[in-house]
Amino acid sequence: MRDNAGFTASAALFATARALLFVTVAVTLAAATGCHSHFIDAVVINQGNGPVRNLQVDYPSATFGVSQIDPGQQFHYRFKIQGAGTAKITFTDPDGHSHQNTGFALREGQEGAMTITVYQNGDNVWAAGLGSDHAAGQASDPSDKK
Numbered sequence: 001m002r003d004n005a006g007f008t009a010s011a012a013l014f015a016t017a018r019a020l021l022f023v024t025v026a027v028t029l030a031a032a033t034g035c036h037s038h039f040i041d042a043v044v045i046n047q048g049n050g051p052v053r054n055l056q057v058d059y060p061s062a063t064f065g066v067s068q069i070d071p072g073q074q075f076h077y078r079f080k081i082q083g084a085g086t087a088k089i090t091f092t093d094p095d096g097h098s099h100q101n102t103g104f105a106l107r108e109g110q111e112g113a114m115t116i117t118v119y120q121n122g123d124n125v126w127a128a129g130l131g132s133d134h135a136a137g138q139a140s141d142p143s144d145k146k
Helices: 005-034
Strands: 042-046 052-059 062-069 074-079 084-092 099-109 112-116 126-128
Touching: 042 052, 042 062, 052 074, 052 099, 062 074, 084 112, 099 112, 099 126
Parallel strands: 042 112
Antiparallel strands: 042 074, 052 062, 052 084, 084 099, 112 126
């Protein structure tokens, strides 16, 4: 025969375990569905015959860069867009000439991948697959150089 104290303790333990399970499931679902950050995985590839130096990529609200990328090498960077604007790249070729090129219009909330292939003459190629409203594989016009 059970006493009421044992029954009450078992019921309380069961209620606590059930509440803990509910909280665990709720936190797991929130993490899996509601906590998604939008990032761009960028790759800059040097397809020239010599190193490019002082490479900088400007994008809405920030920049990233690297002091040098050797021929055939890549630089990877992951970033989040805040705001809206146009991506731009600047670098110095092996002969000391500066190049600037305009790429894609970017806006907050986009995600995906972006590749910038750098040639020493400044005829850079931009390709991207960004979000649902930006066409994949678009390339910038090399005549945008400044």
